[in-house]
Each structure stands twice: as structure tokens, then as C-alpha cells.
Amino acid sequence: MTEPSCTKPYYETVTILGVGLLGGSLGLALRRHNLALRIIGQGRRVERLSAARALGAIDVLETDLSRAVAEADLIALCTPVRQIIEQLPQVMRAARPGALITDVGSTKEAIAAVARAHGDAPVTCIGSHPMAGSERSGVEHATASLYEGATTFVTVENETPKDRLAELVRLWRTLGSRVVIAHPSRHDRLVAAVSHLPHLLAVAAVHTASLVHDDENFLRAIIGGGFRDTTRVAAGSVDMWNDICATNPRAIIEVLDHFSEQIAAIRAGVAGPDHSGLSGLLEEARRLRQGLDRAN
Numbered sequence: 001m002t003e004p005s006c007t008k009p010y011y012e013t014v015t016i017l018g019v020g021l022l023g024g025s026l027g028l029a030l031r032r033h034n035l036a037l038r039i040i041g042q043g044r045r046v047e048r049l050s051a052a053r054a055l056g057a058i059d060v061l062e063t064d065l066s067r068a069v070a071e072a073d074l075i076a077l078c079t080p081v082r083q084i085i086e087q088l089p090q091v092m093r094a095a096r097p098g099a100l101i102t103d104v105g106s107t108k109e110a111i112a113a114v115a116r117a118h119g120d121a122p123v124t125c126i127g128s129h130p131m132a133g134s135e136r137s138g139v140e141h142a143t144a145s146l147y148e149g150a151t152t153f154v155t156v157e158n159e160t161p162k163d164r165l166a167e168l169v170r171l172w173r174t175l176g177s178r179v180v181i182a183h184p185s186r187h188d189r190l191v192a193a194v195s196h197l198p199h200l201l202a203v204a205a206v207h208t209a210s211l212v213h214d215d216e217n218f219l220r221a222i223i224g225g226g227f228r229d230t231t232r233v234a235a236g237s238v239d240m241w242n243d244i245c246a247t248n249p250r251a252i253i254e255v256l257d258h259f260s261e262q263i264a265a266i267r268a269g270v271a272g273p274d275h276s277g278l279s280g281l282l283e284e285a286r287r288l289r290q291g292l293d294r295a296n
Helices: 021-032 046-055 065-069 081-094 109-117 162-174 184-212 216-222 225-235 238-247 249-271 276-295
Strands: 011-017 036-042 060-062 074-077 100-103 128-130 151-155 178-182
Touching: 011 021, 011 065, 021 036, 021 046, 036 046, 036 065, 046 060, 065 081, 074 081, 081 100, 081 109, 081 238, 100 162, 109 184, 109 238, 128 162, 151 162, 151 184, 162 178, 178 184, 184 216, 184 225, 184 238, 184 249, 238 249, 249 276
Parallel strands: 011 036, 011 074, 036 060, 074 100, 151 178
Antiparallel strands: 128 151
């Protein structure tokens, strides 16, 4: 349930590092809900920052990271995961005392480890992961409604201050998200199964289809909605998915191993003389999938 928008800005200054789809949408959503008096966008390319400002996602553009975060009450790192890991120590050093730092990275344990290693900084770091976005990228696709109805993980550890946790949870709920609180390592195991695995399966499906027939024009003519829906995410950012796999390998390999076992069972069922084993697998999957729909 969306919290009511604030009658006055929640934060005087918010800095967003990386004003692409997620960062730009965050800026637009903060503006829609009157959560920030001033939004600073930081990045390396002035033309992208200028585009974000023209769209209303940010008020001020800045290329220098330390200057961008120096006065911010809230800092959101919306860059790729490995870039977040590189930026976070500098952000923690340059941020003003009392600043709340979060990120929207798709993996959390590697980022949390960096925050722990620099825990003497007088700031609070709490990770976020909104399960939102698309295969598209860039601020030109940003929308103020991106986070509405999305599940957003907020990650906690034993030392996470309860008041700052409540603050961040309220922020995401105000933007329309359903918040799930989890430890960083548990988050990584969960999203490996429900987010990272489906993407890699889409990649495998596209490659498999090209092995069956390597004429793209012919494939384009014969594929239907099921294939398009199943493989849509394979068109996503290569750099982003390299980062995700590089920072969550153990959990991803574990779910790939489980999936390999399921594929082996399905193959055995297809090859069997009566297909009874296959029928059982199909029926169980149908029941489980229908149960997920009912839960929503």
C-alpha cells in the first residue's frame, strides 16, 4: 500500500549516482511524492545528466563524485554493481556525518562487505534492491511510476540502526513498493532463483533456438508469444548481467545445478516409454505456478 505523499520534502538534498533508468525513475518518483527539495545527479557524461535534468529527474548535475555527495541527506547509488562497489568507499568518506546511503544493486552481499570494511565512517549504509526495470536502459525510459507495485528488498544486518531502517522502508513504501527485509546473503540466494536464473535461461533459450536454425529472419517469422515473453529479458544490458554474475557466483551456480537436475528429470520423462514421469513434473509445476498467481 502506498504511503501518502509528504506535505513537505522528506529530504533537503538527495544525490543520485547514475541517472539511467533506475536512477532517473527514482528522481522522478521523489519529485512526484514531494520527498526531496533538491536532487543532485552525478555521472561521468554531461550530456546524459543534462537529459536527466531536462526530463525533471534531477535539479543539479555534477560530474565530481565527492562534491555531489558532500551535502546530501540521502545518497542513492544507481550504477552497475561493480561500479557501486568501487564508488562506495569514496562516497562514505565524502558524505556528511549522518547521511543515509543506499543503492539499487541487484546483488547485495558484495556491496555489504565493502560497507562493513569502511564502517568507521559516520554514515549509515543500508542496501536496497527494487525488483523493477526492463530490458531497456537510459534515462529516456525513466518513469515516476517504475517502483509502484514492485517488490523492493531492503537488506539488514545485526548492526543496522532500526530508526534508519524504518526511514528507508517508509521511503520505498511511499514510492509504492512492497518491501521485503532480508539479510544480504539471503537476498542473494533468493534473487538467484527468481531473477538471475530466469535471465540466464532466457539467454540459453535464445542460443538454443539459433542452434536449431541459424537464419534470424526465419526465426523472427516463426517465433510466437511464448518465446518472445520467455526470452524478452535476454535483450538486457550485457554489462549489468556480467556484474550480477560476477558478484553472486556461488548462489547462481547453486540454482543452475538445481535447474540441471530438473532438466535431466524432464529429459528422462520425455525419453521414457510412457511419459508418466513427465506428466507428474508438468502437473506439479502447473499446480505450483497457479498457486503463485493465487498468492497475488
